[in-house]
Amino acid sequence: xxxxxxxxxxxxxxxxxxxxxxCNFSDSVNNLQWFHQNPWGxxxxxxxxPSGTKQNGRLSATTVATERYSLLYxxxxxxxxxxxxxxxxxxxxxxADGLTFGKGTHLIIQP
Amino acid sequence: xxxxxxxxxxxxKTRGQQVTLSCxxxxxxxxxxxxxxxxxxxxxxxxxxxxxxxxxKGNFPGRFSGRQFSNSRSEMNVSTLELGDxxxxxxxxxxxxxxxxxxxxxxRLTVV
Numbered sequence: 001x002x003x004x005x006x007x008x009x010x011x012x013x014x015x016x017x018x019x020x021x022x023c024n025f026s027d028s029v030n031n032l033q034w035f036h037q038n039p040w041g042x043x044x045x046x047x048x049x050p051s052g053t054k055q056n057g058r059l060s061a062t063t064v065a066t067e068r069y070s071l072l073y074x075x076x077x078x079x080x081x082x083x084x085x086x087x088x089x090x091x092x093x094x095x096a097d098g099l100t101f102g103k104g105t106h107l108i109i110q111p
Numbered sequence: 112x113x114x115x116x117x118x119x120x121x122x123x124k125t126r127g128q129q130v131t132l133s134c135x136x137x138x139x140x141x142x143x144x145x146x147x148x149x150x151x152x153x154x155x156x157x158x159x160x161x162x163x164x165x166x167x168k169g170n171f172p173g174r175f176s177g178r179q180f181s182n183s184r185s186e187m188n189v190s191t192l193e194l195g196d197x198x199x200x201x202x203x204x205x206x207x208x209x210x211x212x213x214x215x216x217x218x219r220l221t222v223v
Contacts, residue, residue: 030209031209031210033211033212035214040216041148041199041201041216041217041219042214042215042216042217043201043203043214045211045213045214048210048211050209086154088154088212090209091156091159091167091169092167096159096161096166096167097142097144097159097161097166097167097205097207097208097209097212098144098156098158098159098167098169099144099146099156099203099212100156101146101153101154101155101156103153104153104154
């Protein structure tokens, strides 16, 4: 099946810093999502971005499907940005849904 | 509109018992998928249902099963519980066709 690798696994930054999280995937995909997992475990949707670039406030994401990677940018980090960030792609083709996740990037923003 | 709703939020079961978890999708969504999250294995795909049919299945033993009803609500069942089944179970719903998936708050299962 498709492999998803996220880097770095852990990231500690000071409030106000910028960060870039990377997601590499081993095969072509027609769906890619970024999530932020809150302390209670819920996955919060950040971006649905099979290709191209999107921005939402201080967050933006870029997917280069032909090179099989996606980047999540966080600017002017706040302590509330802390948590685990996951990228996910389709588990398999054939028309059925379901996602394969990377192991996540654990981000800690220190005041 | 209402999001994805999972019940119950927390469960404690004994080894050997069985458990049923419920997931109500966003209105109009026909695809429901289930995931297990553990510290060791991360987030793993269990199975996906669309219009009452299981279309996709992850690499889990037959003790894990599910079903979907005509109103798109889905249930997941785990029989003969093992300690290693302790995990956060998440479900997601979407329109299908690789569209955006939205997750519920999860059910945290503890097996003792």
